[in-house]
Amino acid sequence: MEHFALAKEFPPASEADWRAIVDKALKGAPFRVLENQLYEGFATSPLYTGAATSPARHGQRGWLIVQPVAGASLADAERQLADDLANGATALSLDLNNGPAIRKAAELKAVAGAGVPVFLAPGSSPADAALLLAKADKTIVGTAGFDPLTVFAMSGEVPADRKAALADTVDAALAIRERFPLVTPFLASSRAWNGAGGSAVDELALTLAAAVAYWRALEAAGLSREDASRAIGFKLCASADLFLTIASFRAIRLLWARAHEAAGIASNEHILLYAKMPPRILSAYDPQVNMLRATASVFGAAIGGATAIEVYPFDEAATEPTPLSRRIARNTGLVLQSEAWLSAVADPAAGSAYVETLTEKLAASAWALFREVEAKGGLLKALESGFVAERLRQTAEKRERAIAHRKERITGVSVFPNLNEKIALEEPAAIIMEEAHPTVDFALPAPGAGERFAALISAAARGVPLAELHSASRIVCDIIAGGALDVARRDAEPFEVLRQRADFALASIGSRPPVFLALLGSPSDYRARSLWVQSFFAAGGIEAVLPEEGFTDVEKLAAAFKQSPAPIACLCSSNSAYGELKGAAAALKRAGASHVYLAGPASLLASLDPNDQTAVDRLIYEGCNALAVLEEAQRILRVEELAEAAGLEAEDENFGAFDEA
Incomplete structure (x- = not known):
């Protein structure tokens, strides 16, 4: 076993050999695209080399x-x-x-x-x-x-x-x-x-x-x-x-x-x-x-x-x-x-x-x-x-x-959300504390070489409650310029606030805020992008309304949108299919869509019919400001208003409250 080597059957390769293969795969793009910029102020590289003989930094075993x-x-x-x-x-x-x-x-x-x-x-x-x-x-x-x-x-x-x-x-x-x-x-x-x-x-x-x-x-x-x-x-x-x-x-x-x-x-x-x-x-x-x-x-x-x-x-x-x-x-x-x-x-x-x-x-x-x-x-x-x-x-x-x-993804929240998830957000159990500054019948000495703490220990041993110990040891304070650091916010919270509003709306009217997916062309054209769009809107608690098949006729697209409960729509297909079906965005606007999204990069706009270009309100793509787009969509759908209207019943089974919006 001392002569065993996993790589012995492979020809030796140098870093230069690796770099040549990488440069070929990059097709002219700079090498720095493979680096990962950290919040720490420097970037990590895709490959590191060095001797494997560095000494141990610690001798810790177990914890x-x-x-x-x-x-x-x-x-x-x-x-x-x-x-x-x-x-x-x-x-x-x-x-x-x-x-x-x-x-x-x-x-x-x-x-x-x-x-x-x-x-x-x-x-x-x-x-x-x-x-x-x-x-x-x-x-x-x-x-x-x-x-x-x-x-x-x-x-x-x-x-x-x-x-x-x-x-x-x-x-x-x-x-x-x-x-x-x-x-x-x-x-x-x-x-x-x-x-x-x-x-x-x-x-x-x-x-x-x-x-x-x-x-x-x-x-x-x-x-x-x-x-x-x-x-x-x-x-x-x-x-x-x-x-x-x-x-x-x-x-x-x-x-x-x-x-x-x-x-x-x-x-x-x-x-x-x-x-x-x-x-x-x-x-x-x-x-x-x-x-x-x-x-x-x-x-x-x-x-x-x-x-x-x-x-x-x-x-x-x-x-x-x-x-x-x-x-x-x-x-x-x-x-x-x-x-x-x-x-x-x-x-x-x-x-x-x-x-x-x-x-x-x-x-x-x-x-x-x-x-x-x-x-x-x-x-x-x-x-x-x-x-x-x-x-x-x-x-x-x-x-x-x-x-x-x-760009920093939060699994289950900003990416791959599960709209069918049922979760009950609860406030932590309240802790009943004694009055803020109770009457204290003893005084502590000034801090020195342990005398003040010895007095605290003695008082605690006598059964003095914690609230009184705190009061007895209080010191006069000033307020720092700028105040306290905000340390309570979790990374997932901005997206979770949107999800929670949508959940409240669901509980209130029995339906989630909807977006109509305008699928264009055949399944091979729209399948991959439609899955991405559904996940994108679900991160804001918005549910996609899916037609049974894609559209190749703008009139049928407009009719299907009118029959849907959604007041907003998102065009969804491959880059090439967008240009092939002219007038799709304009038809959705004529059918009453208050907001029309298009899933794809800005480069697609040049291939659209001029009327479609003016009908599209917002582009969504990987790397866009998803949080801002979803917040805007919730405002259009009046989700916060509906969430606050506890007890509001849907006017009909067809998202009537959202029809009004």
């Missing part, structure tokens, strides 16, 4: 399977917790502000005593950490989730005393390091930068900037440089872009090592590198596709060297997760780790020319942006100046354009 503590009630949460732990979960995540209504430390006994690591959500406050740790012993493992700079970005508020902006979390971190040595106080997270639409470079650079700010603050408070760096972990978003996720997780290790080199100390290879699927990539419609996104997310994070991985249940964006969806989320990591054996090799991507190049480009670009942030005085000042928001806005707008034009 923690993280499940969130969730449930409509505390009893429900404890039941799900027991099920998760009995069936493979090896760590827990806890968000005290968006989970079961937990008020007192005693209610966290099952979580703190579960015997597995507990990760408080990034952005958790010292009060949250005090509630978790009040009844725990020093053997508890996990993170306190302190990430105040990200909180400032997401809330749009910053402490009025800028010099003490990190004082309370640093105070808590010092106490935690002394009393709970296995808990990592700070968790620098990319969630805000990802949620605001940033690129992988933005996420890496800004997360590193936050970590360095925490590092400096801890060292200034008295920790050694080495101990301060060990008090910080990272939480990165693991997207469905497999190779970009692999490279991002490898790159953060390079960046953290370079920061240590700049600080003059040896790098700590055993860092907490927590991965979570970002909510931005979830879809509410066709939610089963989220299982594929989750698989790619876990795969990429695992190969990239994550130490803990959490994925969302596939129905998270639409409704409250079910036991089945939670089980599938948990099993995604279990199967990839225990059956696919992704944990068998440390850094299996090492030596891949593409992954190595992508890793190095990400790290170099992120380091350059990090230095730019540092030159502005650090992340806090970069946030207040508007630099961060503007940087993220530019990338987000590029992404939004790509989604609107379907």
Whole structure:
């Protein structure tokens, strides 16, 4: 086997040989058409070459399977917790502000005593950490989730005393390091930068900037440089872009090592590198596709060297997760780790020319942006100046354009939608919280070397509710210029809003908004394009009305349109057939079509009859602004009005309400 070679029977081929074949296939087109421009500011090539002897970037083998503590009630949460732990979960995540209504430390006994690591959500406050740790012993493992700079970005508020902006979390971190040595106080997270639409470079650079700010603050408070760096972990978003996720997780290790080199100390290879699927990539419609996104997310994070991985249940964006969806989320990591054996090799991507190049480009670009942030005085000042928001806005707008034009496709939503899908979008269960600022009968000392957190721990241990702990530890804040980052929008949402309006209209009048497909010629002329057109309009919840056969006579076309329930029509055929049947668009307009679409590129217009050219209102083609076209179509069809008219009955079985439109 040591002499076995799969390619030994094939003649040797050089890159020049490959390039010659590619140039022939391109037929004069430039080679750059094969490159893929990334939001990160550089392009990927169709072929990479290089030695397969690059050293491993990490020695990580295996990862923690993280499940969130969730449930409509505390009893429900404890039941799900027991099920998760009995069936493979090896760590827990806890968000005290968006989970079961937990008020007192005693209610966290099952979580703190579960015997597995507990990760408080990034952005958790010292009060949250005090509630978790009040009844725990020093053997508890996990993170306190302190990430105040990200909180400032997401809330749009910053402490009025800028010099003490990190004082309370640093105070808590010092106490935690002394009393709970296995808990990592700070968790620098990319969630805000990802949620605001940033690129992988933005996420890496800004997360590193936050970590360095925490590092400096801890060292200034008295920790050694080495101990301060060990008090910080990272939480990165693991997207469905497999190779970009692999490279991002490898790159953060390079960046953290370079920061240590700049600080003059040896790098700590055993860092907490927590991965979570970002909510931005979830879809509410066709939610089963989220299982594929989750698989790619876990795969990429695992190969990239994550130490803990959490994925969302596939129905998270639409409704409250079910036991089945939670089980599938948990099993995604279990199967990839225990059956696919992704944990068998440390850094299996090492030596891949593409992954190595992508890793190095990400790290170099992120380091350059990090230095730019540092030159502005650090992340806090970069946030207040508007630099961060503007940087993220530019990338987000590029992404939004790509989604609107379907260059970035969302399966089940913007492409391949299923109009027959029945989905009930629900609001998450409301969490009943105590009054916003309850009366507090105790005062906390000023932040120092752990005294303030020790007082919080003591109060939590006495049974003081979480709401009072929050109130007692409040600080006066200013509003950041420009306000909070918009991190709540999912990529699929613009198209899903259209689908939801159409679904409401269906529920209201019993029919979907229709478009008449004017099929021209024979099936061989229109079949392929008609399938594309049906999918195009279905992405906006609009249903195609299909005639039994194609038309070769404009009068018959006009008569069929008049008998249909649709007020709009789309010409659909091959490029050559459009010119052969003159007057088709004009006939549809005379028959009462309020809007006539033509499926095809602008070059087709020259082949149309002049009357048809003036009758066509809009072209649709791959790469057009599909979102804008569908929004316009819904306005013409009065879908939003019909959706709001709850209880409106159709005047007849022939889409009477749409006839009126």
